[in-house]
Structures are given as C-alpha cells and as structure tokens.
Amino acid sequence: MWIAYIKENKTVSTLIEEILKPELLDLEKRPKANALEHEAIYIMREVAAQFEKPVLLFSGGKDSITLVRLAQKAFWPAKIPFPLMHIDTGHNFPETIEFRDKLVEELGVELIVRNVQDSIDQGKVVEETGKYASRNMLQTTTLLDAIEEFKFDACIGGARRDEEKARAKERIFSVRDDFGQWDEKNQRPELFDMLNGEIEMGQNVRVFPISNWTELDVWSYIEKENIEIPSIYFAHKRNIFLRDGLIWSAEDGVVFRADDEVVEERMVRFRTVGDMSCTAAVASYADTIEKVVAEIRESKISERGARIDDKRSEAAMEKRKQQGYF
Amino acid sequence: MEVLKIATAGSVDDGKSTLIGRLLYDTKSLTDDKLEAIERTSKQKGYDYLDFSLATDGLVAEREQGITIDVAHIYFSTAKKSYIIADTPGHVEYTRNMVTGASTSQAAIILIDARKGVIEQTNRHFFINNLLRVKEVIVAVNKMDLVDFSEEKYNAIKADFEELMSKRDYADQKITFIPISALKGDNVVEKSKNTPWYNGETILEHLESLDLAAVSNVGTPRFPVQYVVRPKTEEFHDFRGFAGKVYGGELSVGDEVVVLPSMTRSKIKNIYFYDKEYQTAPRRSSVTITLEDEVNVSRGDMLVKAEDLPIIDKQLTATVSWMDSDSLITGGKYVVQHGVNKVLAKVDAIEHKVNPDYSGIEENVSTLQMNDIAKVRLKLNKPIFYDQFKDHRTNGSFIIIDSRTHTTAGVGFIN
Numbered sequence A: 001m002w003i004a005y006i007k008e009n010k011t012v013s014t015l016i017e018e019i020l021k022p023e024l025l026d027l028e029k030r031p032k033a034n035a036l037e038h039e040a041i042y043i044m045r046e047v048a049a050q051f052e053k054p055v056l057l058f059s060g061g062k063d064s065i066t067l068v069r070l071a072q073k074a075f076w077p078a079k080i081p082f083p084l085m086h087i088d089t090g091h092n093f094p095e096t097i098e099f100r101d102k103l104v105e106e107l108g109v110e111l112i113v114r115n116v117q118d119s120i121d122q123g124k125v126v127e128e129t130g131k132y133a134s135r136n137m138l139q140t141t142t143l144l145d146a147i148e149e150f151k152f153d154a155c156i157g158g159a160r161r162d163e164e165k166a167r168a169k170e171r172i173f174s175v176r177d178d179f180g181q182w183d184e185k186n187q188r189p190e191l192f193d194m195l196n197g198e199i200e201m202g203q204n205v206r207v208f209p210i211s212n213w214t215e216l217d218v219w220s221y222i223e224k225e226n227i228e229i230p231s232i233y234f235a236h237k238r239n240i241f242l243r244d245g246l247i248w249s250a251e252d253g254v255v256f257r258a259d260d261e262v263v264e265e266r267m268v269r270f271r272t273v274g275d276m277s278c279t280a281a282v283a284s285y286a287d288t289i290e291k292v293v294a295e296i297r298e299s300k301i302s303e304r305g306a307r308i309d310d311k312r313s314e315a316a317m318e319k320r321k322q323q324g325y326f
Numbered sequence B: 001m002e003v004l005k006i007a008t009a010g011s012v013d014d015g016k017s018t019l020i021g022r023l024l025y026d027t028k029s030l031t032d033d034k035l036e037a038i039e040r041t042s043k044q045k046g047y048d049y050l051d052f053s054l055a056t057d058g059l060v061a062e063r064e065q066g067i068t069i070d071v072a073h074i075y076f077s078t079a080k081k082s083y084i085i086a087d088t089p090g091h092v093e094y095t096r097n098m099v100t101g102a103s104t105s106q107a108a109i110i111l112i113d114a115r116k117g118v119i120e121q122t123n124r125h126f127f128i129n130n131l132l133r134v135k136e137v138i139v140a141v142n143k144m145d146l147v148d149f150s151e152e153k154y155n156a157i158k159a160d161f162e163e164l165m166s167k168r169d170y171a172d173q174k175i176t177f178i179p180i181s182a183l184k185g186d187n188v189v190e191k192s193k194n195t196p197w198y199n200g201e202t203i204l205e206h207l208e209s210l211d212l213a214a215v216s217n218v219g220t221p222r223f224p225v226q227y228v229v230r231p232k233t234e235e236f237h238d239f240r241g242f243a244g245k246v247y248g249g250e251l252s253v254g255d256e257v258v259v260l261p262s263m264t265r266s267k268i269k270n271i272y273f274y275d276k277e278y279q280t281a282p283r284r285s286s287v288t289i290t291l292e293d294e295v296n297v298s299r300g301d302m303l304v305k306a307e308d309l310p311i312i313d314k315q316l317t318a319t320v321s322w323m324d325s326d327s328l329i330t331g332g333k334y335v336v337q338h339g340v341n342k343v344l345a346k347v348d349a350i351e352h353k354v355n356p357d358y359s360g361i362e363e364n365v366s367t368l369q370m371n372d373i374a375k376v377r378l379k380l381n382k383p384i385f386y387d388q389f390k391d392h393r394t395n396g397s398f399i400i401i402d403s404r405t406h407t408t409a410g411v412g413f414i415n
C-alpha cells in the first residue's frame, strides 16, 4: 500500500490525511441492525425534545441496558439528559442490582429507585399468596405513584412488539391517562416518522424506542456493541426445581417451593431477568454472548414462554396493560 | 440483513390474517409455544384445519368480534431479509389505519377474494396505496381453492384490476398479480401444483427478490434538527452539535449548507455518530452535525444543501386524510407537525373531497369526517420548508394535531 502511494507521487501529508480520513458511516453493511439503531436514537431525541420530565425505566434487564446504550449514543458527547428509574420488586436477582449501581455510576446519571415493598407496607397493594405468587402485578401501583410523585410526562421502556400479541398494537408514543390506563381502541395513528407527544395535564406517554426489535436483534446488538450485561444471562450452575415443565430458581428463597418439589443442580441461564418470582430459567450451556446469540437463533420457544404470568390467560397481557402495567 | 416493511389491505374475511399466519408458518417463524396455542384453539373451535389468523389477531375485542380492528406489527425473517408486516384492517371505516400502515411501508399486499373479485373496497385499497406512493404492490387473488383454481376467474379479476390501474395518479408503482390460497398454502411460499397455468413467483419469492434500494424513496437531502447537543463539560466546552436524522440523500463533511429559516450559510464541519467521526451521513442515519461557523440553530430548523433548497412558504395545498371523529372544518385552527417542526395552521378552504374509490370528486364541502380524503388549502403562522410529496415522502408530509384534544387528527400529503 505504501509503495502504491509513493508511486502515485503523493506527499506525506495527503497520505496521512487519507489514512486518517473518517470511515464511512455505512448503513448497508448491516442494514437491519443499523435501521433499528438509528430509528431508536431518533426516538430518544424526540423524547428529550418534546417532554419536560422524561425518565428511562430501568430494570437491569437486557432490554433496558440496550436502551441506556442507545440514549448514550443519542446525546453524545453530552450525558443522558434524563434520570433512570428502577421499580424494585424486592425480588431481584442480586446480580442485577450490583450491575445497575455500577452502570449508573459510570454514566454519571441520576438513579431513582421506588420499592414495591413500600407500596405493600403503605397498604396500597396486597401481596399475592400461594404457589404462583408474584409481585409483577404490584409493580404497576408503585410505578404510577412514582410517575405522579416526580411528575414524569414520558417514561421510556424497553417493550418490544414481538414479545406478545397485544404488544404488537402498541404505539411508539403511547398515551396513558391519569390512571396509567391504555385505551387500545383509541390510539393515535403514527405516520411516517412523526411522533406526536402533545398531552394534557395528568396524561403521560410511554415510549418504546425498541418497539420494532426482536429478541434476537437485542442480543445481536449487545454482541456487536460489546455491552456488558448481568451474569445471570449466561449459563451458570444453579439450584433449581421443576414445575409445570419450567425451571425455577431454588436460591434466595423468593420463589415459593412446595415440599415435594425436588431441588437439583443444573446448568441454566435466564432469558429475561424480571421479577425472580415469575421468571423461569432455561437449560443452557451458553456461557458467552456469542453462544447466547447462537442459541437464540436456534431457539423455538418464544421468550415469554418462560414467563408464567402470561400463561395465566390468553388475554393476560392486554388486561394488565389496560390497568397501567408497562 | 435488509428490512422490508409491508402493509396488507383487504376487506374483512378476505384472508389477511390467514395469509400472514401462513407466511409465518411456512417460513418456520412460529415458535413451538405459539404453534401449540394455535393448534389448541383451532381444535377447541372445532376446525379441521389450523386457523392461522390466530397468530396475528392480538386484542381481546378482536377475538370476540373475530375481526382485526387496529394496526398490528408482525415480524418474520428468512435467510435473506427481515420483514415487518403491518396488518391493517379492511373495514370501510378504517381508512385511517390503512393510511397509517402504508405510510411506513415500501410494499403492500392487496387481497382479493377470488369468489368476489374486485369490489368497491379494492378500489379504495389500491387508491390509498397509490396516494401514499407505495412502490411495490402485490395483488394476491386469494381463496383460489374455492374457485377450483380457475385461470379464467383469475384473469377476469386481473383485467378488472388493470382497469383501475388506468385511473391511478402514481404510474411508476409496480404491480404484481399472484393467485393464492392462504389457507392451503398455494403460491404463498411454495409454488402450487394447482395452478400450472401460472408461472410467476410466489408471494415470498417476490418479496425476497425485491431490491430494497429500488423500493425506497430517494430525493434531495434534508436534515431537520431535532435536538441541540450542548454538553457543557470541560472536555467539550464549546461543542454545539445538531442532532437529527438525514432524509432523502446523504450529507458529507465540507458540504455547503443553508440553515432554514434563517438562510444562514455555513459548511458541515464534523459528522458524529456516537463518539466516532464520519465523512458522510447516509440517508436515514441519526447523526450529530457541527458547522464551521457559529450559527444560531434550534429544534425545527433544517439544514439543506445550498443548491437544493426546498419550498419555503406559509401556504400550501395538500391531500389530507382525516382520521379523527371530530370533523375538520373550514376556518378551523390546528397544529401542523411537519417532521419535527410545529406551526399553527388555519384551514383556508376545502377545495374538494376525493372519492377514494376512483369514482371522482365532490365539491362544495365545508367539513371532513373520519376517513375522508380531500384537497385542502392551509395557511400557516410561520413558513415551513417542504417538498412536494411526490418528490419527497418525508419532507412532503405532515400531521394535523387537534390543539384541544392533542390527538393526531389527520395527515397531509403536500401537492
């Protein structure tokens, strides 16, 4: 290459200039991943521009970690111009919390934590009991209270349309009323790239920048961007027990286990890291991001198949959404 | 992998959901648990075949009424492309959903029930896809199994449709006819043995063969500024970056640009995507641009190349598709959102209503109801920087927001 340049009689300075020339921002190389990324960044910027008090809902899961990276990219070299908020069910995997605190420190952004336990202690919600007890539903109250407390007008979330049928109809800017309710029959049409964030007092908007991503897109992005994620996403040895054909963690005492449910040690990983009490593990040896991506690519069970709360009824998700669930 | 967005159009029961379900099934995109749910529900309902429409009908209300009532997005991919299908409903009263679905799609599938042929609603489906300048249209003549895969039937429907094509406004639209049975799978993914007289592509083959560069809309570069990035840190003390998405064509470092509306000239100094600098920002990239000179730029302003100015005007005429239950009235005041720019607008006049079945126009109208399409003259309180929709899909369209309810009440395509 050097010889070629010298033959063309180039001066050293043009030579250096050409080598240092910024590379091409090539969207054609990975057209899908790039289109999704650039769309999500556009949405992040619309949120920052159109709302007075936005917040990014951060669960410590891979989707919200992806959102954080997208927000970083959208506003660089400035810091992310809104806080992160974690609605803590108290049933988190300990790894997720450690991870969250480290990330927030690195980013230098504000983290707000609101606890479901507080809502329970205040008597606003009642803890479920029994075999399928979960705090997933209770989160809604804590979230709505926090929105009111901080007067948030936009909450950015990591929901994806491919997760569940009712989600497929969700808008990118989804308007919720005072009670956090979703009126699915009366949604604003979204045309071209235009996002209408106008709201009335008391209303707020849920924003879904990765609406159009699939689970595999998220994982591939994490791989490509080299994004750090909590260790429970990778295969590890864990004490588990089986129920309804699903694998439950027998550690930390969060998931109720009957006496006749036998504990055994297996290699597992989690595909989502929501509330521990309703998040099942999958048997897996994928202990690196490359292996996880390969596994997802092969996988035949959709991600929510491992979440028991959706199986309660076919219309479960839609009902929860109407009540203000994310 | 490339992404192709497809809108579907068809009347109720023409088989849209079944077709989408069939595409998902034949491309092995249905996960085991979803397939199981479909098998279980089909059995419960006593069907002797798999009801693929269950794969897409999302909302309880829909399941109860057995119809699709809103736009749903469905995803699947092959080794070659990723697809996003906007499943849009075919009711007469749901023009708005179809317009919405078509606005983000590069291709459309119009379904026709082979037993019914081209009906009034087919005209409407075609009209809307043509109005929105969707480049590729597949006309799928469905339920061929119910007409004994008759070539004559198919040809008659094709001829009727071609009649419609002669009335269309956007003549460059490419139209492909395919005889299918969504339920049985003929010519959806696999070539059918039942249609030996048809030697064209199956639906999937056709979608796979589409050249994405050719189906997207390329025009002149427009850069609406979304957000001004001012880090105010030691390291980036004087940094003022203009964040936005590039539409229509690319922008490069060194390009002479004009900032609208101030008409200030400058040159592009840097193009950033995250912490890296680039020489060129391609179409549809979300980048941050800095300029050589200190220019006052804020959200809603637009950077354009000095030699490619858009139209800058406080008046415009547009084809408006009305989407709200409150009617649009002559003299009414609204907010117009053009890209990321918002201005106030007054309806100067409704020139005429367009019958979306190609049956002509209606004059002397003073209000528009939901699903109406009309040519409307607007006066704005400030100039906007626009192109005609036929030249620029993004910079040639706007939404109309009701300033009282804040809802998106309509969309306009600038003439």
Ligand SMILES: Nc1nc2c(ncn2[C@@H]2O[C@H](COP(=O)(O)OP(=O)(O)O)[C@@H](O)[C@H]2O)c(=O)[nH]1
Pocket (backbone or CB within 6 Å): B010, B011, B012, B013, B014, B015, B016, B017, B018, B019, B053, B067, B068, B142, B143, B144, B145, B146, B180, B181, B182, B183, B184
């Ligand atoms: N025989 C036959 N029936 C079909 C075909 N496609 C759809 N159907 C049936 O037509 C009915 C309506 O289909 P559906 O997909 O729900 O229509 P949509 O309202 O357009 O979504 C259902 O009973 C389908 O099983 C086909 O190709 N052949």
